Amino acid sequence: MGGTGGLGRTGLSPLLSERPGAPRRPASSPGRFAPAVELRPARATRRLAPAGAVIASAAMKTALSGPVRVRFAPSPTGFLHVGGARTAIYNDLLRQSLGGSFVLRIEDTDKARSDEAMTHQIQSALAWIGIEWDEGPFLQSERLPRHTERALELLEADKAYRCFCTTETLDAQRAEAQSQGLTFRYPRTCAHLSKTEIEARLAAGTPFVVRLRMPDAPIEVRDMVRGDVEFPPDALDDFILLRSDGSPTYHLSVVVDDIDMAITHVLRGDDHLSNTPKHVRLFEALGAPLPAFGHLPLILGTDRKRLSKRIGSTSVEEFRNEGILSQALYNFLALLGWAPGEDRELLRRREMIALFSVEGLNASAAVFDREKLLWMNSQYLMSLPFAELLPQLLPFLEEAGVPTSQPERLAAVVDLYRPRARTLRELAGCFGPYFAERLDYPLEDCRKFLADAELDARLTELGRRLAALPSFETEAIDATVRGLAEELGVKAAVLIHPTRMALTAATGGPGLFELVAVLGQEATARHLASFQAFLAANRAA
RNA sequence: GUCCCCAUCGUCUAGAGGCCUAGGACGUCGCCCUUUCAAGGCGAUAACACGGGUUCGAAUCCCGUUGGGGACGCCA
Numbered sequence: 001m002g003g004t005g006g007l008g009r010t011g012l013s014p015l016l017s018e019r020p021g022a023p024r025r026p027a028s029s030p031g032r033f034a035p036a037v038e039l040r041p042a043r044a045t046r047r048l049a050p051a052g053a054v055i056a057s058a059a060m061k062t063a064l065s066g067p068v069r070v071r072f073a074p075s076p077t078g079f080l081h082v083g084g085a086r087t088a089i090y091n092d093l094l095r096q097s098l099g100g101s102f103v104l105r106i107e108d109t110d111k112a113r114s115d116e117a118m119t120h121q122i123q124s125a126l127a128w129i130g131i132e133w134d135e136g137p138f139l140q141s142e143r144l145p146r147h148t149e150r151a152l153e154l155l156e157a158d159k160a161y162r163c164f165c166t167t168e169t170l171d172a173q174r175a176e177a178q179s180q181g182l183t184f185r186y187p188r189t190c191a192h193l194s195k196t197e198i199e200a201r202l203a204a205g206t207p208f209v210v211r212l213r214m215p216d217a218p219i220e221v222r223d224m225v226r227g228d229v230e231f232p233p234d235a236l237d238d239f240i241l242l243r244s245d246g247s248p249t250y251h252l253s254v255v256v257d258d259i260d261m262a263i264t265h266v267l268r269g270d271d272h273l274s275n276t277p278k279h280v281r282l283f284e285a286l287g288a289p290l291p292a293f294g295h296l297p298l299i300l301g302t303d304r305k306r307l308s309k310r311i312g313s314t315s316v317e318e319f320r321n322e323g324i325l326s327q328a329l330y331n332f333l334a335l336l337g338w339a340p341g342e343d344r345e346l347l348r349r350r351e352m353i354a355l356f357s358v359e360g361l362n363a364s365a366a367v368f369d370r371e372k373l374l375w376m377n378s379q380y381l382m383s384l385p386f387a388e389l390l391p392q393l394l395p396f397l398e399e400a401g402v403p404t405s406q407p408e409r410l411a412a413v414v415d416l417y418r419p420r421a422r423t424l425r426e427l428a429g430c431f432g433p434y435f436a437e438r439l440d441y442p443l444e445d446c447r448k449f450l451a452d453a454e455l456d457a458r459l460t461e462l463g464r465r466l467a468a469l470p471s472f473e474t475e476a477i478d479a480t481v482r483g484l485a486e487e488l489g490v491k492a493a494v495l496i497h498p499t500r501m502a503l504t505a506a507t508g509g510p511g512l513f514e515l516v517a518v519l520g521q522e523a524t525a526r527h528l529a530s531f532q533a534f535l536a537a538n539r540a541a
Numbered sequence: 542g543u544c545c546c547c548a549u550c551g552u553c554u555a556g557a558g559g560c561c562u563a564g565g566a567c568g569u570c571g572c573c574c575u576u577u578c579a580a581g582g583c584g585a586u587a588a589c590a591c592g593g594g595u596u597c598g599a600a601u602c603c604c605g606u607u608g609g610g611g612a613c614g615c616c617a
Contacts, residue, residue, distance in 0.1 A: 075617055110617055140617095167615070174614090183543045183613065209615055226546070235544050235613085243615040250617045274545055274612040297547075297610085304609065332553095335566095339554055343565040362554085365610060369552045372567040382580075419580035481576090496576040508578025 068100030069264045072126075072133070073140075073254070075107045076118035079315035080125035082368065083269065083299045083307065086333040090296060091267050092131045093334065093356040096349075103261050104136035109144065109253055125316040129326045130349060138261075140253055147248035147256045150286060151210055151241040159285045160241055162208040163190040164201050185237040186211065210242040212278075212285060219277040224267070224294035225361045231277040239278055251275065255282040258291060267294040267358075270365075294358055297337060297365040307368055319373075323423030325392055327384065328377040337362045346379055378422045386411045396428035402435050409434070412518045416510040432505070434519060438530050439505040443538065449498045450539055456532060458488065459502065462495060463528045472521050478513040502531030 070091040074084050095102050106122070108114040123137060154160035163186075170186070177184040191213065193201075201208070214236045221229045241252045248256075258266065273295040283290050301307045307314050313322065319329055330349060339362075340347060340355040347355070381389070390410070397404050404410065413434050414427065421427035433439060449455055465480050466472075481499070485492040496512045503512075503519060516524055 073617095077617080107617060113616075163615095170615090178542065178613095181542045207615095229545070231545075237613095240615055245615080247615085249615070254617090269611095270546070271611060295546085300610080302552080306610080336553070341555080343555070345553090345566055364547050366554090367552055369567065372553065375567055378580090417579090420578065491576085493576045500577070506578085510578085512576065 067264075068095050068098040069103060069262050070095045070100065070267060071103040071105055071258065071261060071263050072131075073105040073107050073257075073268075074122055075110070075113070076115055076122060077110075077113045078118060079317045080122045081307075081314055082316060082319070082329075082333060085125070085129060085316050085329070086299065086336060087267065087269055087296055088126060088131050089129070089330060089334050090338070090361070091265075093352055094265060094267060094358065096353040097356040100264070101134040102132070103138070103263065104133040105138045105140060105257060105261070106136075107140045107250075107253070109141050109248070109250065111141070114141075121317070125320075128320060129316060129330050135261075138257075140257060143253070143257060143260075144248055146260065147253045148242065148246065150256045151248060151252055154212065154241065154285055155210055157285075158213075160210050160212050161191055161238075162193075162198060162202075163211045163238075163240075164193075164206050164208045165189055183235055185234060186239075188238060191238065207244040209240045209244050211238040212241050212282060214238050214278075214281055219280055221273075221276045221280060221293060223273070223276075224265075224292055224358045225297075225363050226273070226295060229273070229276075231274075236277055236281070251278050251282065255279050255286065255288075259283065259286060259288040263291050265294065266291045267296060270295050270298050294361065296361070297363060299336060300365050300367045302367060302369075304367065312370060323396060323425030323427070324373065324377050325380045325384070325389075325424065327388075328373070328380040331380075332373045332376050336366045336368065346376070374422045378419075381421055381424070381427065382418045386414060389414065393424050393428060396424045397431065400428045400431060402428065402431040409518075416515060416518055420509070430509075433503060433527065434523070437526075439527060441501065441505050441531065441534050445507050446501060446535070446538070449501060450535060452498070455498055456535065458484075458495060459498065459528060459532055462499065463525060466516070466528075467521065467525050469521070472517060474513045474517045477516045481513065498531075499528075503527045 072084075072088045072091050074080065080088075091102060104123070104126070106119050108119065119137065119139075126133070151160060155162070165186075169189075173187065174184040190208075190211075214233070216233045218233055219231050219236060221231065223229055239251060240249050242248055257263075276293055276295070280290060299307045301312075313319055316329065320326070327348065331347065331352075334352055335345060338356075338360050340352060340360070344351075344355075390407070393410075393414070394404060397410070410431075413431055417427055417430040421430060462481065462484055465484060466477065469476050469480060481495055482492050485495050488495075497507070500509060500512050500515070501507065503515065503524060509515065519527070
């Protein structure tokens with residue numbers, strides 16, 4: 001089974017059967033990327049060079065001497081994860097602070113796990129959080145012929161070789177190695193087959209993969225966040241470049257794309273650190289200069305395990321839905337593993353760009369603290385200008401059925417509740433009294449008012465005086481309420497609390513006078529009346 | 542198991558040999574402000590994982606131990 005049989009040969013045989021030295025077919029479309037999906041960030045400045053030409057030449061000569069080129073390369077296998085978002089943010093910060101371009105590449109070569117909808121989803125999440133990419137999105141799946149082409153070059157140059165070993169053989173060897181407590185390493189069975197042996201097997205139609213020849217020397221990786229890391233040779237085996245069906249593997253695709261796209265800085269997740277020596281060797285074999293690598297520690301859940309859905313939200317999408325502001329999420333994620341210095345915590349993207357440096361990146365994993373994110377969100381909720389807040393608040397208002405046609409009124413209510421809400425969803429939930437015809441009063445919280453025999457008369461008198469006010473301003477309302485309390489010989493609070501309940505159906509909330517001013521004369525009278533009706537109805541019962 | 546990475550308050554972090562009696566922030570607790578709830582102000586709580594070195598001097602450098610994480614595929 002596995003690895004054997006005829007189907008394996010379809011993809012490769014025409015190309016690979018050629019003799020070394022035989023003239024190669026011209027490149028199908030090297031270094032040429034067609035943006036695959038049209039969705040772009042709102043500000044779609046198109047700085048994209050007319051594809052192939054610029055990028056290809058940059059790759060050959062000046063990959064590392066020119067401007068910074070970073071990339072973010074997610075697999076479209078799910079929603080954008082906060083870990084991925086944080087990687088994207090650091091790439092964003094790096095390229096903005098140094099000047100350069102951000103390339104978005106979708107690594108969708110695993111068709112089984114990839115979902116086209118997710119490609120859109122990832123883009124919309126990135127755009128929402130405020131990351132603009134300059135080039136792409138490029139679909140890696142569309143560049144497969146190019147990857148294959150580069151692998152064939154390596155084969156011809158004898159930097160790679162054909163391996164005819166079956167998966168059964170390899171599985172057995174792997175099991176054997178592990179039982180002995182060793183890292184499995186391909187034993188290079190096929191590394192030195194003679195020309196005649198190879199031709200005999202090709203003639204017999206034996207399926208094969210293409211493997212890269214790895215050096216027997218250790219490989220040192222210079223990492224921007226870890227420093228120098230050395231990998232001993234026995235940890236590095238001759239890994240596969242082309243599968244037996246001729247398709248390129250991940251490592252090949254990544255490196256070829258990074259070369260063709262002239263990527264200068266590879267900032268990616270920690271889980272790729274152990275892949276990096278392979279990539280380093282591939283860059284060398286392909287004659288390309290090395291980009292600067294940096295491996296970011298991953299984000300942990302409160303259980304100190306890799307962040308998982310069991311603990312709570314993990315995708316950008318979920319936080320957006322909960323009412324987290326994009327500015328707050330960006331800020332929070334950026335600070336998870338990086339400190340701008342001077343004990344600064346609340347800072348906007350512009351400020352972070354000015355302060356960013358890779359040296360400040362932390363090497364240790366960070367636990368995602370939901371409480372702190374909520375705190376940070378509330379800070380943004382309090383300080384963001386209304387105009388900046390509104391676009392993100394709107395969907396929540398609509399969901400809550402709040403009419404949005406009077407922006408000044410919305411702004412007034414927002415100001416009332418800014419310091420009292422932690423999320424946009426909570427904030428939107430505070431709009432009811434200001435737009436609803438009538439309110440639902442919580443019976444439990446109203447018991448104390450039901451017991452107050454004098455309340456009804458007092459509210460009636462208060463309502464009369466408020467309705468008579470020529471100017472419905474905070475000070476006038478203040479004077480009215482306090483004045484009445486004094487006349488009645490009671491503390492202002494005796495009037496204030498039931499009135500707040502009457503007008504907002506809540507025991508807590510903004511200062512009564514401010515609240516009444518925003519509510520307006522008409523709604524104040526209406527709510528007061530319906531509260532009195534509510535009291536009467538429940539007293540009777 | 543093998544290889545690699547990591548290690549300061551519960552959490553995010555500052556700290557590049559003397560400035561550390563270890564700083565800031567979230568959280569928690571208290572007080573103040575106050576018509577309530579928040580917000581805000583003030584204060585408290587709480588950490589250099591352990592053991593060896595190096596040094597006049599170590600949170601900072603080296604080694605080991607322990608703990609945590611990652612990688613070990615014809616997945617990406």
